[in-house]
Amino acid sequence: MAASFSSSLAAARDAAGAQHYPQGALYVVATPIGNLADITLRALHVLQIADAIACEDTRHTQSLLRAYGIDKSAWVAVHQHNEASAAGAVLQRLAAGERVVYASDAGTPAVSDPGARLVAAVREAGHVVVPLPGASSITALLSVAGTASDDPSFVFQGFLPAKAGERDAAVQLLAQEPRAVVLLEAPHRIEALAKALAVLGERKLTVGRELTKQFEQVAVVTCASFASWLAEDSKRTHGEFALVLHPQAVVDEGAQGVRVLELLLAELPVKTAVKLAAEITGAPRNELYETALKIKKA
Structure with a gap:
């Protein structure tokens, strides 16, 4: 166990140990995307009590567990090339009442990483799937991109x-x-x-x-x-x-329409300029016509 993480397991048991963790369930656990300290206390507790660990790369996940002093003997490799077939091994363990964790190499499984087929197979077989949220490059970057000020979608x-x-x-x-x-x-x-x-x-x-x-x-x-x-x-x-x-910049159709209209009026009759400006910008034709008359009068 890394010395800096020596108190983490005790803290995980104190913080999350009183919760109920059903047997015969698949626990989808988010793991750090780079910084080992980003794992949650609940994830550490579930990794301790799990009967088996299913993961994208056993070597990678073993390194994570060893950093926190967690030792497991039952492992199932579930990656993009064998996910459908490996689901059978996980289902057998769940049918026997085991708690099985699924973790991808980094971040939240089944979003861009493997795991979605496994989750679907487990649900279809009638077993419980429990999400343990945590690190995600998606939400991490969105939180500092500043794109949601006007539209959060x-x-x-x-x-x-x-x-x-x-x-x-x-x-x-x-x-x-x-x-x-x-x-x-x-x-x-x-x-x-x-x-x-x-x-x-x-x-x-x-x-x-x-x-x-x-x-x-x-x-x-x-x-x-x-x-x-x-x-x-x-x-x-x-x-x-x-x-x-980032989202597309919002175009002010009215202002754009007036600008295009001004350029067209320099060369074309009012009706023709209004018709083309409306088609180009999508601005209302009646408003453009009134604006064109004011421009001509001025």
């Missing part, structure tokens, strides 16, 4: 397609999305993502790199400048990325 997109053509098509769809969008990306593809996002121009992007870790970095750039921002420092392409594409 957002879209979780996760990883865009790896193939260039499919990725570019996905970005074109993002261009039509007015809400904030959360993206995830691996270091070996971040430069390709930056190149694809450049078509979104001046739309703001909050970049979170190595969140909660020693070299954590959060920066706000434009989509057009993201690639050059990465190129300024070779270290900026290292680590796991979470990104928030």
